[in-house]
Amino acid sequence: MTKLLDQALEIARSLPADAQDDIARIVLQLAGAEAADPVILSDDERSAIAASRKAAARGEFATEAQVRATWAKHGL
Known part of the structure; x- marks a missing residue:
């Protein structure tokens, strides 16, 4: 793990659980581990x-x- 990613995770640990989950979803999407559901526009x-x-x-x-x-x- 890079120093920057380690620093980002350390900061994320201090955030509320919902913010941590948002960050986790973004990381998973960027890593290709989780496909985002399509957004249906009005x-x-x-x-x-x-x-x-x-x-x-x-x-x-x-x-x-x-x-x-x-x-x-x-x-x-």
């Missing part, structure tokens, strides 16, 4: 993704200030 979600792709094609992206405001809103 019509609204499909429309939102289509609108986002069109905006990206036009070069319309959030400013750094908008991204920071969104992160702050969600405590990130």
